[in-house]
Amino acid sequence: MAESLPDSLLSVRNIETYYGPIMAIRGVSLDVPKGRIVTVxxxxxxxxxTILKTIxxxxxxxxxSVTFEGAExxxxDPDWVAxxxxxxxxxxxxxxxxxxVRENLLMGAFARSDRAAVAEDLDMVYGYFPILKERAEQQAGYLSGGQQQMLVIARALMARPRLMLLDEPSLGLSPILVKEIFGIVRRLNEEQGVTMLLVEQNANMALQTANYGYVLELGRIVMDDECGRLLESDDIKEFYLGVKKDAVRGKKRWRRKKTWR
Amino acid sequence: MELIQVLVAGIAQGCVYGLIALGFVLIYKATEQVNFAQGDIMMLGMFAAFTLIAIAGFPWWLGALIGIAITGVFGFILDAAVLRRIIGQPQFAVIILTIAVGFIFRSVAGGVWGADPVSFDTPYGGMVITIDENETGRTVLDVAELAIILGTVVLVGALYAFFRFTRIGVAMQASSQNQLAAYYMGIPVKYVISLIWGISAAVSCIAGILLAPKIATFDPDVGFLAITAFAAAVIGGFGSLPGAVLGGLIIGITEQLAQAYLPGEYARSIAPISGFIILLVVLLIRPDGLFAQIQRKKV
Structure with missing residues (x-):
């Protein structure tokens, strides 16, 4: 069993998680170093x-085991972990x-008792998401999908987390909103130093935002590398980015196999 | 004026239904569990007050306060020790369990306090206010009924402020609107739910203590009142707190009006079921109840 890296904020070792009889996670290990964005x-x-829910x-x-800041x-319970x-x-x-919207944000800071700092953080998230300030007194159910996505990210930020688990922030949003949200994710990481574990189907966006990436197939990690190198990998290009090489003419497509199968 | 007397009696009766309905709705909103032992919890609260005031000799206000506190703690423990264990089980399991728990409470109360009607003294019990004396008649108002109305107004106001302005109150709303998200915020959801059971039990105890001087005596079957209160909660939309109180008022006033103005035979037979007639009508016209909060999830 691999030891966790010294600078690793979160390390997951060989977890197996089941939905009833169905094994959803088949021995996954991954590390999230402090201050980085890691994507799955x-x-x-x-x-x-399921990985995020297990964490x-x-x-x-x-x-x-799941180790966070040195403790398993x-x-x-999820509220304890939060x-x-x-x-x-x-x-x-x-x-x-x-x-x-404002009450939603304050619920994000439920576990905190430093009221002055919470008020500062409220201004801070309003700075990142000005639309939330405009809508502060509206019921959150009436926000648009994109605004709700911004709200849940902002609300999580209100907890001043040391690690943020982001699950499909791009789901169902227009390309321009996806770009905006990933831009903010990146800024939060750089300016606020929030470590992130990002799960995405939008591989292109995720790989451009994150530093390190893991590729998950049927509950197993099949590949992991720096995002820059993953972006160059032929398998990633073909199966996740949808880039087909037309140059290799005549070569039958079905003869190219995924390397990990 | 007779009408005013009837209306005051109806509003008072409706407040009692409304408070018990509040208890149903609080728990339902938080956990989607329907607590059919609600009326029996009220009954236990009334007997706790009876024991403290009539047997142990506490002054009324102190006995009532301690009784309310005991019932609240009892509700908290009931959830933490029993109901929490069947979270995730099908809805009918919860229904059957709470019905069974209610039966147990009733028979235990029958064993401890006996099946005969009991009563405890309330300082304002039996007092009346007489106004508007002239040839056409006078209005006699039962102070116990006025106390029910006043108590309900104060309690509902306090609950509103609690849920709206305190951090734990907003956290309770949050937990009932989206339990998983509440967990992710670090809100101790299990504790919060037990706390809601405690509040719900305390509210029904208050309803019982306010009701006691109006009905003069009570026995372990007094909790059956909650069946009508359940109808009130459904009329209000089962999930709306103002709706629960309003549903209670509608039923209470209708009952008293039917009692007073329907011809002899009908008054006796129709009045007790008038609440359910309204329930049928409301369900036909607005199947979600009058004040349903409906939220469609955005995709």
């Missing part, structure tokens, strides 16, 4: 969301629909 790519049903405690792994956290400093931004914009 994979198709529908590869197990990306944040919504699901418990049958085997393996697997099998704990208070420990991990903010999970689930897919599908899980806002509190009948609370106002």
């Amino acid at each position: 790519l994979g198709a529908n049903g590869a197990g990306k969301t 944040s405690g919504v699901m418990d792994p049958q085997k393996g 956290i697997q099998g704990r 208070r420990r400093g991990i903010a999970h931004v689930p897919e599908g914009r899980e806002v509190f629909p009948f609370l106002t």
